[in-house]
Amino acid sequence: MKTRPEALALLHEYTKSESLRKHAYAVEAAVRAYARKFGEDEEKWAVTGLLHDFDYEQYPTPQEHTVVGARILAEQGYPEDVIYAIRAHADYNGLDRTSMLAKALYACDELSGFVMAVAMVRPSKNVADVKVKSVKKKLKDKAFAKGVNRDDVYRGAEELGVDLDEHIAFVVDALTEVATELDLAGASA
16 A cells, blocks of 8 residues: 555645645545544545545546546556545446445545635634534535535435534544644634
8 A cells, every 4th residue: 555655745746736735635634534433444545535636637527537547546556445436436437435435535525625615714714613503504505615516415424324413523523633734723823
């Protein structure tokens, strides 16, 4: 299995946008936290979260995103279950999410981005201040973070087998652990 530093180098090679990098760090933190909760391989799950969109900036179309990335990951020796989970997080690939890794990645992807958006509009700009109630209220506001697919958020929690409120709280806690890296630790950080 590749290490986080190797995966981080690959992410940085293909992803120059700071916002896409922060999204990757957030999904990494959330997926890692679920690995810890489920007693799974934290490094493998974290690397999967970190690399889930590494090819998106250069290959954003459904015909390329995750397909080109999967080829690159295979050439570099990443495990098949990591590659499959990354491919399965894109609904348009039509792949069943049968492993807990694939389900966790899918469940954390859109929600991580959404929680970050909620934190950014808070006066404190601190993810630790984000409340489940606030996230659920913003989910109902279709104009807020309109690029986030709400159906994916709800389906992700359902596929993972977790209550939506618990899932939101869990992801907020996971992102709080890396708040400084996400620039969401508040004005004093």
